[in-house]
Amino acid sequence: xxxxxxxxxxxxxxxxxxxxxxxxxxxxxxxxxxxxxxxxxxxxxxxxxxxxxxxxxxxxxxxxxxxxxxxxxxxxxxxxxxxxxxxxxxxxxxxxxxxxxxxxxxxxxxxxxxxxxxxxxxxxxxxxxxxxxxxxxxxxxxxxxxxxxxxxxxxxxxxxxxxxxxxxxxxxxxxxxxxxxxxxxxxxxxxxxxxxxxxxxxxxxxxxxxxxxxxxxxxxxxxxxxxxxxxxxxxxxxxxxxxxxxxxxxxxxxxxxxxxxxxxxxxxxxxxxxxxxxxxxxxxxxxxxxxxxxxxxxxxxxxxxxxxxxxxxxxxxxxxxxxxxxxxxxxxxxxxxxxxxxxxxxxxxxxxxxxxxxxxxxxxxxx
Numbered sequence: 001x002x003x004x005x006x007x008x009x010x011x012x013x014x015x016x017x018x019x020x021x022x023x024x025x026x027x028x029x030x031x032x033x034x035x036x037x038x039x040x041x042x043x044x045x046x047x048x049x050x051x052x053x054x055x056x057x058x059x060x061x062x063x064x065x066x067x068x069x070x071x072x073x074x075x076x077x078x079x080x081x082x083x084x085x086x087x088x089x090x091x092x093x094x095x096x097x098x099x100x101x102x103x104x105x106x107x108x109x110x111x112x113x114x115x116x117x118x119x120x121x122x123x124x125x126x127x128x129x130x131x132x133x134x135x136x137x138x139x140x141x142x143x144x145x146x147x148x149x150x151x152x153x154x155x156x157x158x159x160x161x162x163x164x165x166x167x168x169x170x171x172x173x174x175x176x177x178x179x180x181x182x183x184x185x186x187x188x189x190x191x192x193x194x195x196x197x198x199x200x201x202x203x204x205x206x207x208x209x210x211x212x213x214x215x216x217x218x219x220x221x222x223x224x225x226x227x228x229x230x231x232x233x234x235x236x237x238x239x240x241x242x243x244x245x246x247x248x249x250x251x252x253x254x255x256x257x258x259x260x261x262x263x264x265x266x267x268x269x270x271x272x273x274x275x276x277x278x279x280x281x282x283x284x285x286x287x288x289x290x291x292x293x294x295x296x297x298x299x300x301x302x303x304x305x306x307x308x309x310x311x312x313x314x315x316x317x318x319x320x321x322x323x324x325x326x327x328x329x330x331x332x333x334x335x336x337x338x339x340x341x342x343x344x345x346x347x348x349x350x351x352x353x354x355x356x357x358x359x360x361x362x363x364x365x366x367x
Contacts, residue, residue, distance in 0.1 A: 003046060005272055009037045009279060011048040012271050015056035016214075016283065026050050037282065073101060077189060079154045080109045081198075084182050086124065087158075090117035095179035099188065108155050112179075115160040118146060125150060131211060132158075133286065151211065211287050212351045218283060219263070219347050221270035234338045237266050242344035243337030244330075249353070251329055256357040258326055260288060261295035262333055263350055291323060295330055302331035 013033035018026070030053065034042030048056070080098040093112040113121060125132050131151040150156040180188060189196045222238035234240055241263050248262035268280025277300060281293055288296075301318060304310035306328075310318075318324050345353075 100178040110157045218267040225269045247333035257292040261292045302327045
C-alpha cells in the first residue's frame, strides 16, 4: 500500500476513534490508528495533521449528526445517570465533566469503582448487552488499575482500583476533577434541571445501539462510490449493499451475523478501493463478531469458487469451515444484488431489522 493510501486509512480510523469517543486526544487517536494500520511502528510522515483530522471528524459529524453536533451536556449527563444507577450496588463514584458541567472533547464519562467488583460489573454489563472492552492494567504503587471502556452513545470509562486508593487516586491524578456518588449526582441534576425525573430517567435503559449508529456512519459514504457498470449495472455501492441485504433477508432473516455481513461487506470501498475487504475489516474491528468478519474476509474467494477460478487448496480450506454453506449463500446474494431499479429498504430500516434481532436474542438469553 502506498503512503497516500496508508495516510488516508489512518486519517479515517483516527476520526472514527474521535467521533465514536473511544479517544478524546487527537495525538493519541492518530497514534492508535497508525499502529493498527501499520501493524506496529508508524512513521510520523504518515500521520495526518490536526487540521486534517479535525476536518475529517467534522465530515463524520455532518454525515451522521447533521447540525446537532455531539456536545450535548444533558444527553451526556443522562447517560451517566443511567450508568450510575446500573452500577449502584458497586457504589460507583462519578467524576469529570458530567459532574462539573464542562463538556470535554469527546464527552467521555468516567466512573471509579472498587476493584473487588470487577467480575460482578463485567457480568452485569454482559447481561445488559452492552459492548465493552478491557483497556489496560496499570500498576499503581502497591495496587492495580483496570480500565474498561463501555461503548455507549458517550463512552463510559470504568476505572477499577483497590478501596485504599479510591479517593486518593482521584485527587492525585485529577486534582481539579469534581466527583459525586449517586445521591450527590442526583442532587446536581435536580439543581441544574428542574424538570429532571430520577425514576423516569433511570428506567430508560442503556441500549447496545451505538454499534448500529456506527454501521450507518460507515454505510452512508457508499452512496458516493460508483462501481464498474459491467459488473454492477445497479449503480452505487450503497444500493448494491442494500440489495444484498434484501437477498440475505429472504434466505436467513433470523441470522444477525449473516445479515450484518451482507449489508457491511463493502464498507471498505469508501476507505481503500484497492483493498476494500481488508480496509473494511480494519474499520469494523471490535464492532462485529468473528463469524461476521469471516464472511466478509472470505466472500471474494467464495465468488471465485462459484465461477471455478479458486485454487484447489483455497477451496478445501473454505469447505472445511463450519459456515461454508452460509458463505456460499452470501456469495449468491451478492451476485443477485446487482439489479437496476430493485426495491430496497432505507439504511435505517435495514439496520432496525438487525437491531431487533439483537434485542430478541438478548431477551431470550435473559429468560
